[in-house]
Amino acid sequence: MSDLQISLIVVGALLILLVLGFNWWQDRRVRRKMQVHFPTNEHDPLLGAGEQSAARTSTKQEDAAWDTPAAARREPGLGKREPGVAETPARGAPVVAVTPDGDDAEEADPATEVVIEVAFAEPVRGTDLQQGLQGLRSAGRKPIRIFGVTDRARHRARLHADESYSALQVAVLLANRTGPLTAIEWSQAWARVQDLAERFEATIEGPDQQAVLERAARLDDTCAALDTQVGLTLLLGSAQPAAEVLAVARDLGFVHDGPRLAWVSDEGQTRFTLTRGDGAAFDAGMGGVERLNLLLDVPCSPADEHAFGRMVDVGQQLAQRLRAELVDDQGKPLAEGSAQVIDERLQVLFTQLEQAGLRSGSERALRVFA
Template identity: 45%
Template sequence: MSDLQIGLIALGVLLILVVVVFNWWQDRRIRARMREHFPEDENDALLGAAKTSSSMPGERREPGFASMAQGELLPDDEEEVDHPLEAVLDISFAHPVPADALQKAVHGLSDVGGKPVRIFAERDGGGHRSRLRAGESYVSLQLAVLLANRGGPLTAIEWSQLWTVAQELIAKFEGSVEAPEQDEVIQRAARLDAACAELDVQVGLALRPEEPLPLSQIQQITRDVGFMPYGRHLAWMAESGQPRFLLLMDGAAVADLQSDSVSRLDLLLDLPNSPVDTQPFSRMAGVGRDLARRLGTVLLDDQGRPVVAEADGKIDEQLAEIYARLESTGFVPGQPRTALVFS
């Protein structure tokens, strides 16, 4: 190596040292000026919290969040976004938002256009929440909207309504929002709606007395047969406590009747929302025939034709195939997740 090359290398090293020293000197001068204008204080809301967290990791103390330490003990909530069934808007806040303020901002947000909306949050310091808890504060929020139900697929208008809610939240609390493109969401909704439509099977049977009967008489007979109250309906219950099929009076739930007499009874087997049964139709038809005998009428199918007992087994086989298809696509009959879409 020549003297010239050695000299150039030495000069390069010297220049690097000069730059490093200069940057160090500049940094010290800037820090000194900052301390003059913003002296550190143990009670400072920002610097104090930073010092505490660096010296004692895992223990954060911030003004206004008195119950934060208790929140550390609470495990994550198990309920999460169901990505195949829901579209999600992810909201990140610039600063942690107290639960009470966030609750007021999202109060009343339960659906858009008949599509249920669920709210999930990430607690400041860590922790997944499927509901907001008093005393906590949150750094992010998820708005999850159902893509389809019996009201049809999620529409562009419904998706825009949820977007508006998200925009209002980030304007109020400062933050940002991320979400899939609208066209992608609408296409997903249409595909889910089409897939579920092929599995959405309901079977009905009807009884039409020759003349209207007193409601009190109908209520007594249905109790004797074995129907039990279920929400606003009367239902024939399974051992699991789930309804196998419902009883409608004049096309309505018993709680919604506006008359003291009844001219028509309907038995409704809603396959997605009833537990799997090896004889779903035979069971309902048997109860229907018992009712028909007590009311002095005939059991009819949904076309108004008398139901022939010899056909019960064949219909059971057809419904068993629908049950199997529901389960194979992830919709277990009678379960809450299935009810979310088939409602």
């Protein structure tokens, strides 16, 4: 081998080492930004303080574990659920709070979400990312939230078209009323993030699949033990025009919330809801209404010493105005003093939800009890 060939080999090796060193330095710079703007919570108020985070891997999960989605969970409650009653609270357009330093205040929730981190080799324009993220809204029945770090080291809960981003966090909900996150749902989320990474030349990092599924199962067990809904029924006897029923309900203080009506607190939170017995919207067609359902969704309603009693009072006013009979979810007239007894039991549930880190009516509770 000639001196020239040896020299070329040495120069080539040095160039490779320089490239590797530059990539290592760039990766460390991006990770520092992500650690600053995506802080972790070592003490998980929901899943136990001091629990160590799952070991992370930057390779694609090989074991898809294609199992069947979890069966519909039967929630414990003080009364049965009425068919056709909407369970998910309506969401308005979110208002993004901003911290004094210009960062968005909303962050991924380590207690109820699992995060996949995405680090771009070069900043990516928000317009391009918004297009690439169109298919990353949910994995199966688990919603996904996207958070970003701009090229100017600003944390964003919503991506803006006029900014560029050096990193993302993809937060997948671990459990809701459809059950825990399944292996199929996790694999779908991971595959879509990997497609995004390939499109924009990024590296991805996320927890091990088995650790994710175990966390999801624990969260689901916690939520199932606390999930309670209390219902009342209004029997109208003969069918009454939907428009007249709607007018009475609105006159008593109900407001529209999608296909249902909601009784809201002074802060604008839904306390309980009113739906038609046939599940149709109040303004759908000209059909008559024969039955109405009142529902108190305990985890999604703000804590109240008279939560059930308040719903009973409103139900009695509706019954009087509509010449209807108010019964419990078993079809029996309300017993004397039952409202006070149920309210006392609900206070225990409100306390248990608070202790579990799922304060009733909070954003966290609304996510997992949807």
